[in-house]
Amino acid sequence: MEFSSAGVSMETGNALLHLGRKEFQEFPFLPSGIAAGKELEAGIFPFPFPWIPADPEAMSTAGISGILGSLLQLEENFSSCLARIDALILKPLLQAEPQDPKEKENFQLLVLLNDRFQTLWNFTEENSRILRGKSQVENSGCIQDFYILWKGELFLSLYIQYFVTFANFVVVQGFEQAAKSKSEAWKLHKAVLKEFLRDFTSESSLGLALHLALHKPFQEHIQNYLRLLQQLQEQLQEGSERDVVAAVAQEFGKLESFIGQVLDEAGVTKELWKSLGYKFTDVLCVPERRLLEDSRNIPIASGTARSERLLLFDDVLVLIQGNSFQSFDLKLVWVDENCGEKSAPGLYSLRITTPEEMFVLSTKDPQMKAVWRWKLAQAVRQALNGKRDFPLWGRSGEDSQAPSRRFFTYVFRMEGRLRGATYEGEWLWGKPHGKGTLKWRDGRNHVGDFQEGLEHGFGICLVPRRSEDRYDCYKCHWYQGKMRGYGICEYGNDLVYKGYFKDNVRQGFGILENFSAEHPFKYTGQWENDRKNGYGVWEDKERGERYIGMWLDDHRHGEGIVVTQSGLCYQRTFHADKMVGSGILLLEDDSVYEGNFTEDLTFVGKGKLSLANGFVLEGTFSARGGRGLGTRGVLSTAPEPPRPPASVQLGLKEFPVEKRWTGIFEQFLEFLHSGCKEEMEESFTGFHIQTSKELRKSQEYLFCQRGAEEVSWKIEEILEELVQHQEPKALQSYLEKALESSLHPLGKLLRALTVAFQATYSGIGANRHLLAMAQEEVKFYSKKIWEFYQGLLRLALERKGRAPSEDADPSLGKGSSLVLPLILPGFYPELSMLYMLQHQREDELYCQGIVELSLFPDIQLLEFLDVQKHLWPLKDLTLTSNQRRSLIKDKCFLSATECLQKLITTVDPREKLEILRKTYEELERTVSRLLDADYRLPMDDLLPLLMFVVSRAKIQHLGAEIHLIRDLMDPTNQGGMLDFLLTALESCYEHIQRIQLHPKENSHSS
Template identity: 80%
Template sequence: MAGTALQRWTTPCHPKTCRLRHPGRKAVREDMCAEEAAASLLQLEETFSASLARIDALVLKPLLQAEPNDQKGKENFKLFLLLNDRFQALWNLTEENYRILKQKRSDSERSCIQDIYTIWKGDLFLSIYIQYFVTFANYVVVQGFEHVTKSKSEAWKLHKTVLKQFLTDFTPETSMALALYTVLHKPLQDHIQRYLLLLTKLKETLKESPEKDVVTGVIQEYVKLESFISQVLDEACFTKALWKSLGCKFTDMLCVPERRLLEDNKNLPISTSTNRSDRILLFDDVLVLIQGNSFQSFDLKLVWVDENCGEKSAPGLHGLRITTPEETFLLSAKDPQMKAVWQWKLNQAVRQALNGKRDFPLWGRTGEGSEPPPCRFFSYVFRLEGRFRSAAYEGEWHWGKPHGKGTLKWRDGRNHVGDFKEGLEHGFGICLVPRQAEDRYDCYKCHWYEGKMRGYGICEYGNDMVYKGYFKDNVRQGFGILENFSAEHPFRYTGQWENDKKNGYGVWEDKDRGERYIGTWLDDHRHGQGIVVTQSGVCYQRTFHADKMVGSGILLLEDDSVYEGNFTEDLTFVGKGKLSFANGFVLEGTFTNKSGQGLQTHGVLNTSSEQLDERVTKTQLGLREFPVEKRWKGIYDQFLEFLQSGCKEEMEESFTGFHIQTSKELRKSQEYLFCQRGTEDISWKTEDILEELVQHQELESIQSYLEKALKSSLHPLGKLLKALTVAFQATYSGIGANRHLLTMAQEEVKYYAKKIWEFYRGLLHLALEQKGQLSPGAVDGDMSDQKASSVVLPLILPCFYPELFMLYMLYHEREDDLYCQGIVDLSLFPDIKLLEFLDVQKHLWPLKDLTLTTNQRRSLIKDKCFLSATECLQKLITTVDPREKLLILQKTYEELEGTVGRVLGKDYKLPMDDLLPLLMYVVSRAKIQHLGAEIHLIRDLMDPTNQGGMFDFLLTALESCYEHIQRMRLHPRESCPLTPSS
């Protein structure tokens, strides 16, 4: 633009300043040239201004008074008002230039180049001329002069004669419209040529200098302006001729003032492959196909031109494939040159439409000759039949199809925001679906595959329900959690889905009834084997058929009684059954329940049991009915599919969950952790995971890697652990904390460790395979169960420990109560009395630890002996890892030996006869509340390799102490020769 070339000449300078800058003969000569140019320009502007005044008075003002009455005329009149405004701005600029030049001459000052307005304000001149001729061309396109000369208004009739006198240069055959067209553009166009002549003459008189460079730059800009005006007028006349040739029907719908015709297949032959008579019109913003009495219009921003279309044209024809959002068609030319011209014109038109500007010379280069990009961002409303009909899409496109990020909105309120691929929803997306007759929406936040929901997702329904889990083909499929947050009927289902229905193994919690169902489902109904746990502590196992209980079952009552037989939904015994009481009595017979008469039975009561039947209180449910490998198959299947896919990164979130902002209600649910990533510093990418796996193959390194991976909610193994944690809590927390489910929970945790180890080995196998380092037996040679117990189980146990330990406490509650009563009694003994009572040999007593104060007797001192071993054993409750608990037990044993060695003054290995009394002393002083639960958890979950070793020996010793303390309380006189009172 001229303005950039003239920035250093932005203000006129005083002649004296000019001469100071350029002293000597050269400056004087340049001033003389500028003086002559200014004088010529003054005369030129005076003549031109008078011409503009005459046009304004005799042409524009009469036309402004002739306001039409018809709708088309009114629209054109608005455009004419704008043209008049542009004319007035141009006239004002000419007058200003004239005034400045005249003022210089009246002040008797010599002019310099910087005083010539058309030079130092060249950019303003160019801008105003461009605006005028663009508006003039728009008026030409809509045939404004033709319409205005046909006006029947009185104002027009009055001035028509005057206008004819003004237009004396035209022959009688010249139409009034042509005359107006010529008068309103030719004087201005001619004036630009006069500017060019004057500036060219000035340039020729100047020597090489910065001033000459400036004048040369201004001349180039005016040459561009002249070329621009010719191009604009030619295009306007070309476009106007088209509208004249078309019928009113097409003109009314297609004619837009700013629209320009770039090519017409009547001038440059080409045809569609379906109908050779179709009219093809290329405008600067749209491509139009006229087919008989109808037409199709395609926005150039969403038109792709493909030369190598891969489709065979008719013999002797050369094809171009035109791709648009909803249609693809073929253009055929008779020779390759014609095809090449159309291809070039189409591509240039598309490129310019995307850039938002034309390649006029004055406006500089805008990428002329470059191909339009295949990827674009634009809005479009689908109109043809299909899933997207009437939907508006805004986003990224690639070769005529939504591809990339975008937003799709339907008229009924549905909208989808997310990733698209080749015209379909593909990748992560959020879809809102309005509910009928409600001002609420279902919100799906899910992964999509070829237009359908597939993989992990979250759906927040408008009825206060939330589903989090897996989808396939737009329906819930696989593992998922459905929770109802409404106050009317709150519930939560965690389990398997098939074809949008609850199918397979799952857990249902009815928060109103305070019940939890653990079992199998079919078509949204409880079907097959199931366990029901109630808030009151009662639980039962039955067979269900379509939500109805059938056959006999087993009912476990809160008082440890067990009923085997048939019973109703309100837990009333009916028919034949067997009731085993907690005291060992057994009632077997027929039970009835008559209204007002209570429960009645006819049978036999067996009271011969002398002791409590172990089977009564230790009954475990669900082991045979729900094999552990089939309980959460939906979770494992998703990760197995991810693994078998080669751990493709684009599939990782789809199968293993994702982080997303969810509603306040969703955050309240405990399984929200399943999908939240948090703000971790560690970034896990598929290639990073596989690369790091190869670097960690030593045992210690594996443990370190797994610990980090399992703690990360970004790593696939960490996500698997979180999913399993959710499933475990859904089953065994809260209402599910029932002692009859302990074995189910225990074997489930062990199986989790086994599956996590298997998936880890699968990832390692894939990593080695991809790096070409896989050798026979490199991965599959070790023992899965052993590694799972020794490596994985200690790492995952903290996630399940609260619920699992609660089950152990409930299961061993009776024994722990007896043990605690014994501990209370033993705590009454002072140290020496207790050592004596437990038959600890006197030479092992640490009497030197009993420091006496005034008025104290050694026999009354408490909690001083073997204090280090006692404090060590108390740490048993500070860790959840069975391995660490065993180490604490070993450390306790070492502290005992250390104390005895100090007492004896030599190293001393405690034999079993000495160890048990001493250990019982330490246990009684440690006062661990739920020692029975601790011992059995260690025994059940410790590394199998420790069986038969030192750890096993110490644990057995601890068990003996625990059992002996219980028996002390049961038979105090038989077991305790000495009582605290003695």
């Protein structure tokens, strides 16, 4: 252990271990880590103690060796004094152990006091032996021989421990009780004690004499040390040795002041407990507690109660009103002298803030206010530090103030929502503020951020379920005590909600999923006041059905579409979960029924059935009790061309695309309109990567992958980058990076839209009659994301005092065309599946045609397709001795074929068109090489050659690819070269479908 004072460090050696190191851990207020306990006051009484040889003149001034001899004499005399005290006072007292429980507590304090006494006595004896050894050595006399220098820390700690324990014994009136002891040994020694304690006259004065005998010798011994150190300092020249002695003398001076203050506080505190009634002392009287100030000494009052009394202790502030009192832990007391309008005229006030109460202390004298303010501030500071100053009211604490932010545990007592709850965490001016944990008696538990006493920011709340040994877990953002923003709620009944809240209820976009085996389901859509309201998608995993449509108060209500795993699909109007009116039912065989039908899809009433072969049955339908379907009506067999079943598209009129997922866009708009505040950003985007460590295991992001991202987006950085990336190339690069990040607001928005899209069209929802809805949504999403990008850019420019440049900004159409290819990968799996289902029949015919054409060798296929012979690349056909030119396959126009096959390697319509253009260029390059001249292919030559390349490329689902490109291509390409090439590819596709109509003509022998 090291003791630091004025730059001096002194090692205590092994003596501390010898004296019992664990004793020093009980005193938290010692300087530089010295352990000690709380101090107690006792009065200082001026009469002398004849057994103390305090004779300054006897100390030799002949030099350092003389001072060393004086120190030895001083220690030997003091040790003799301690021996007499031990024999005549402590031993008799310790033999009189009481039976009363209250007296037993005081007796234990006496036992502890004796332990401290014995430790000091052993310390004195050990030092005497050391000094005796030094005095026997010739030419001894250097400052290294003075143990009070190199054992200074141990010296201070032992005396502090002793006087703190002594003061504790004083406070509980231990000496008065000891004087009444019934010990026989004590009685036998009274005659001797009468000689030893000159002032002994009665039991009451005996208590006072015991008090003096156990502290006065120690005080005078320290005073002798100080005189000796002063003499030693005078003997030394200016330099480091003299500085060391001066520093140690300063610490001994502090110890002398400390002892005086401890005794004073103990005496004042003892008198207080004697004056108060048992109702107060039984609760408030603690041996370690000290009275620091009393409003009867320095008047100050709270309110208008005349019987009020304020007591400031070193750990609590007590307000007594009549026969009742309130106590406030100083660790949770804030003192503010700026009371504002609460200060009455002519009064000088202090505002006291505690976790559940706030009151004003007033006095008519500004000096009294200053004393109270200073004492309150220092007491709070020392209570928070867990130790008293050394000395207790020295200069070391005058200028330092208690911090406003604190960490503490508190149980709320008063009425209100927090009654009985325990809060452990950070505080600010009497309110939970910062990180903390709030626990209620009923098992509720909230861990997270607080602001001004309310849950605010990210938090996790556990709520026990009634009659179940399970909890609902809310991982959510909170705003002024209520859930608001994005949250994840894991209910105890296997339900999980991921979405947005407002005022503690589900509000806005959200996903509710049931993972139980009994009735698994998933709802993705709009919520209002904790109920499903608006547009949403319900997937019944048990029945294998998906409902897409409108909701009201947790019921299907309004227009809706139902798709099944078997391929059935129908559109109806619902009222409180019941189907009403007529609807449209699309059957697996491509028949279409329009009319009324039951829950089990039986035709009833008037209706119209359009069969796949073009026949139409219109009339009244009815079930015939298990004997099939009965109908009375008209069957039309007119040879009109049947309507393609795939052309029936649902939901376009019933669900306008701008009204489908309003909850997702509303969150972003709210974030944007708030000026992109940081707390709004976190509420919108989910839980940040900087979430506190203790909550990180519960951290989840809204609709994003759990992989760690290298890029950390902060809103200020986002807005700054927006301004710096307005040029076309820089803008595209920035948008790509932003949309790929699940932490960027635009990327977060895209992932939310992707989740909604997947919930609607993946799995059961992959129905070709929903293609138009899906395609419409993807285009609309690109426009909305571009709009939100522009909103962010405007905000960024406004913060810099700049206006958006109309010339620099592309138009909305061009902007959405820029965004569409960037967001398409997120929707492509579902979208391409819908295109494949939509064009399944045409693709099957196309594949049959490809199979027919693949039987042809290259030359015969070129001839069959009417390719001009001068365009045949015969010199590319290198033959071996056993080959014939007419049997060669897959050699002609190979580069163009390989180029076209790359069409399926990308999802971007722009890149697909670029591949088509390169295919055309490869064809021209091959022909130009054959003719040894530049050659531009006219349409009559291009179509047969392109047909050849398409047949050899053998691209599956080519119809789906062509229509996806056509529907999602940039409108600026319409009517241009790329549009022309796409039209040529469509012609080839359609022609190949018709080839299978003439199988005999296509059979050629090799």
